[in-house]
Every structure is written in C-alpha cells, then in structure tokens.
Amino acid sequence: MQLPVLPPISPMLAKSVSAIPPDASYEPKWDGFRSICFRDGGEVELGSRNERPLTRYFPELITAIKAELPPRCVIDGEIIIATDEGLGFEALQQRIHPADSRVQMLAKKTPASYVAFDLLALGDDDYTERPFTERRAALVAALANSGPSVHVTPATTDLTTAQRWFEEFEGAGLDGVVAKPLTITYQPDKRVMFKIKHQRTADCVIAGYRVHKSSDEAIGSLLLGLYTDDGNLASVGVIGAFPMATRRKLFAELQPLVTSFDGHPWDWAAQSVVPRSARNEGSRWNSGKDLSFTPLRPEWVVEVRYDHMEGQRFRHTAQFNRWRRDRDPRSCTHAQLEQPVNFGLGDIIPGLIEQSER
Numbered sequence: 351m352q353l354p355v356l357p358p359i360s361p362m363l364a365k366s367v368s369a370i371p372p373d374a375s376y377e378p379k380w381d382g383f384r385s386i387c388f389r390d391g392g393e394v395e396l397g398s399r400n401e402r403p404l405t406r407y408f409p410e411l412i413t414a415i416k417a418e419l420p421p422r423c424v425i426d427g428e429i430i431i432a433t434d435e436g437l438g439f440e441a442l443q444q445r446i447h448p449a450d451s452r453v454q455m456l457a458k459k460t461p462a463s464y465v466a467f468d469l470l471a472l473g474d475d476d477y478t479e480r481p482f483t484e485r486r487a488a489l490v491a492a493l494a495n496s497g498p499s500v501h502v503t504p505a506t507t508d509l510t511t512a513q514r515w516f517e518e519f520e521g522a523g524l525d526g527v528v529a530k531p532l533t534i535t536y537q538p539d540k541r542v543m544f545k546i547k548h549q550r551t552a553d554c555v556i557a558g559y560r561v562h563k564s565s566d567e568a569i570g571s572l573l574l575g576l577y578t579d580d581g582n583l584a585s586v587g588v589i590g591a592f593p594m595a596t597r598r599k600l601f602a603e604l605q606p607l608v609t610s611f612d613g614h615p616w617d618w619a620a621q622s623v624v625p626r627s628a629r630n631e632g633s634r635w636n637s638g639k640d641l642s643f644t645p646l647r648p649e650w651v652v653e654v655r656y657d658h659m660e661g662q663r664f665r666h667t668a669q670f671n672r673w674r675r676d677r678d679p680r681s682c683t684h685a686q687l688e689q690p691v692n693f694g695l696g697d698i699i700p701g702l703i704e705q706s707e708r
Contacts (some may be wrong), residue, residue, distance in 0.1 A: 351390040354476035357422045358401035361386055362426070362468070362536055364455035364528055371529050371544055375482060376512035378492040378526040378543055379696060380465050381437050381665065382430035387464065389419050396429070404429065407445045410457040411464055414499030420492050426536075427503075431460050432702045436523030439660055463702060466493060467503040467528075470536055478536040485536065501699045507532075520548060520658060521693030524666075547657045551671055552576070552686055553681045556650040557583060557616060558643040559604060560567050568597035569604070573643055574654065574668060575615070577683045579611045583615035584684075585666035589654055601614035613644040651677040659687060 351355075361384055370376065385404055386397045394412045396404040405412065408429060419425065431438040441460045447453055469477050469489040478487050486505060493502050504511060516527045526547035534542050558573040569588030575583040592600065611617040654668035662684070695702045 351386060351393050351395070353388060353390050353422060353424055353471055354474060355388075355471040355478060356395050357386070357388050357395050357403075359386055359397065359470075360401060360539035361399055361498075362538060363541045364545040365541040367529075367544045367546060367692050370512050370516065370527055370546050372509055372511060374529040374531055374544070375486065375505050375507055376509070376515070377467055377503050377528045377530070378515055378519050379528045379547070380430055380467075381439055381523060381525040382428040382442055382465075385427060385429050385464070386467075386470070387404060387419070387423075387425045387427060389415055389424075392416065392420050393426060406450070407447070407453055408457065408462050410461045411499065414463065418493075418496040418500040418628070420472060422471075422473050423469070423492065425489070426470060427464050429462050429464055430432075431462050432690075436521070436693075436695060439523070439665065461499070464500045464697070465503050466496075466500065466515065467505075468536060471546060481533045481535065482530050482531050488504050492512075492613045498701055501702065504558040504698060507666060514704035516546060516548075518693050519698060522695045522698060523660070524698070525657070549655055549657060550687075551653055551655055553610040553651050553653050553677050553682045554586065554668075555583060555682050556587075556604075556646060556652055557614075557648045558645050559601075560588075560643045562597055565598070567601050567667070568594060569600045570597070571661045572600075572652070573616075574664070576687075577680060579683075582647055584662055585616065587656070587668050589652070589668045589670050591667075591669060594686065604646060604650075607649060609645050611645055615648060616645065648679050651675070651679055651682055 361670050383404060384399045388395045388397065394405065396408060396411065400419065401514070406575060410519050411429065412531065429442070431441045442462070445456055456693060466489060468487045469492065471477055472488060472492055490502055493500065513528050527543040529546065554574040554576055556572050557575045560570045562568040562570040564705040569592065571588040573585065574587045574589065576586050578584050652673040653674050655671050656664045656668045658665050
C-alpha cells in the first residue's frame with residue numbers, strides 16, 4: 351500500500367463520563383467491531399482495535415468497500431450486522447472463525463455493514479492533524495455516493511438531539527453516545543473523546559465461579575443468573591473485577607456452596623440447550639482459554655451494574671456493586687430489568703436493514 355497513513359494503527363479512544371458534555375459533535379455509539387479501513391485501489395485491509403487484521407472474516411465488506419469507498423483512503427468506523435431486532439453482536443462474533451467455508455457461508459447469510467465516523471487520509475492527504483470538524487466534512491463529502499453497505503454515521507452538534515439519541519437509539523441495540531471535541535486532531539490510542547453509556551443495576555444469583563489464571567485459590571469470575579418465568583435459572587453474564595485480596599477471600603467464603611452438577615440448574619450434560627458462556631469449551635477469541643466452571647448452590651445474591659442487554663444476557667461484563675444477602679434468590683428475575691423503547695436501525699441510517707436482507 352502507498353497511503354499517507356499505513357497499517358497497523360490504533361484507533362482514537364474515548365473515556366467514560368456520566369453526562370453528555372456541551373460544545374461537541376455527537377454521534378450514536380455503535381456496538382460492533384471497531385475497525386480502521388485502509389484502501390489503496392484493489393488492496394483493502396480492515397484493522398481491529400488491537401491492530402490485528404479482520405480482513406479475512408468479512409469478504410463481503412471487502413467487495414463493498416472496493417465499490418463504495420474512494421480509491422485511496424483511510425477511514426475509522428465500525429463493522430456491524432443489522433437485523434430487524436437491532437444490532438446483531440452475537441452474529442458478528444460468529445464471523446471470527448478459523449474455517450474459511452464457514453466465513454463465506456455467514457458472509458451470505460448475515461452480511462455486515464460498515465459505519466464510518468472519521469477520516470484519517472484521502473488520496474495523498476493526511477487528515478490526522480486536521481480538526482475534527484474538517485475531517486467530518488471531508489468524510490461526508492467523500493462518502494456522498496456510498497451505500498448500500500458503507501454508511502456515514504449521523505452526527506449533530508445539538509445537545510438536545512444528542513440527549514434524544516441517547517434515550518431512543520438503545521432500542522435499536524446502540525451503546526450510547528460519543529462526544530467529540532470540535533477541534534481535536536486524530537490521536538491514535540489516546541482517550542480524547544467522551545462516551546456516555548447507560549448504567550443500570552440488577553440483582554443476580556451467583557451460580558458458579560472460575561478460578562483466577564494466577565491461582566487455583568482465587569476467584570477469576572463469578573457466573574450470574576436470573577430466573578425466567580418458568581422457574582429456570584438462565585445464565586446472563588459474569589463479574590470479575592476484584593482486587594486479589596478479595597478474590598482469595600471470596601474463594602474461601604464460597605467453598606461451603608460448592609456442589610456437583612447433579613441437580614444444579616446448569617447441569618448442561620442433562621440439557622439439550624447449552625449457553626455458550628458456560629460450556630466446557632474454548633473461547634472464540636482465545637482458543638486456549640478454558641470456560642469450564644465450578645458449580646455453586648444458587649444461594650447468594652449480588653447487585654451488579656450493567657449498561658444494556660443483548661438478548662437475555664448482559665452485553666458487556668457486569669460490575670460488582672454490593673452483596674444483597676437480604677434478597678431471596680428466587681426473586682431475582684428478568685422482570686427487574688429496564689426495557690428500552692423499541693427503535694429501528696432504519697430510522698437511524700435509512701437503508702441499513704435493506705442491505706442486510708439483500
């Protein structure tokens with residue numbers, strides 16, 4: 351490639367804040383795979399946040415980028431999969447697969463889209479030292495004729511509109527709002543933007559644990575469950591950010607609750623449907639990671655913080671808030687979870703759903 355900005359390069363990052371700041375450019379926070387796209391004629395590379403290429407996993411996007419992006423450009427954006435129910439992050443995760451035959455099959459079954467939100471280079475011009483307002487204007491102009499697979503994210507400088515987006519767009523599976531200071535240059539791997547995400551709490555049942563990678567007598571993560579309407583305990587996520595002293599203390603305290611899988615609500619061997627999160631298998635992201643766990647009697651309740659759900663699970667790792675020894679585990683149900691207003695992706699970017707159904 352002969353571009354002013356060459357791979358690998360880390361994307362510019364955002365730090366979490368509790369409220370939408372004034373005097374900025376606001377965008378929806380897309381929930382997909384962050385990717386910087388490099389195109390030099392017939393050469394295309396999709397970089398990831400960790401600078402590892404995603405190119406081979408999205409062949410349909412490579413074809414679309416060659417048809418829809420300028421001949422020579424470097425663009426920051428998000429790879430997403432749009433569905434009638436909103437963003438399909440689970441479908442996106444399935445694309446990271448070693449078998450090319452499966453990648454090709456999924457490329458046809460669940461085609462991805464690319465949502466662009468920053469411009470690093472165009473032709474021979476390096477835009478990284480230019481203010482964001484100039485980069486945004488150049489991005490909009492450069493992608494004026496893109497589509498149906500490549501889109502420019504909506505943006506506004508109106509704080510009231512940004513607040514409405516924050517409240518409404520979650521119903522389409524979006525993550526919150528990103529605020530970009532109008533004059534910032536593009537600064538790889540620096541947290542110079544701001545992200546505002548939904549924060550909620552839920553009381554969950556502890557039904558198992560995994561040990562820490564550094565010790566067999568320290569908790570690595572606790573497995574969370576919520577009871578369904580039919581009385582089954584569903585796996586909904588994990589918490590794991592504890593100081594090492596707390597990890598060791600928790601390990602000792604939980605030993606009286608350790609049980610066998612016989613009669614445990616997550617006795618996967620006796621059930622036909624096995625949530626991926628609790629199977630004794632490797633992680634899609636790290637083939638050497640063991641996801642087996644130690645079962646516990648579901649007697650302890652913990653209050654956790656979370657941003658939003660994806661289906662019946664927490665989209666991101668939940669955060670410990672406090673223990674709830676006063677709660678009856680059976681009272682910890684999905685009914686306590688706040689349901690976002692239903693909102694369509696096509697109302698955010700027209701044509702997004704139509705592309706996914708082509």
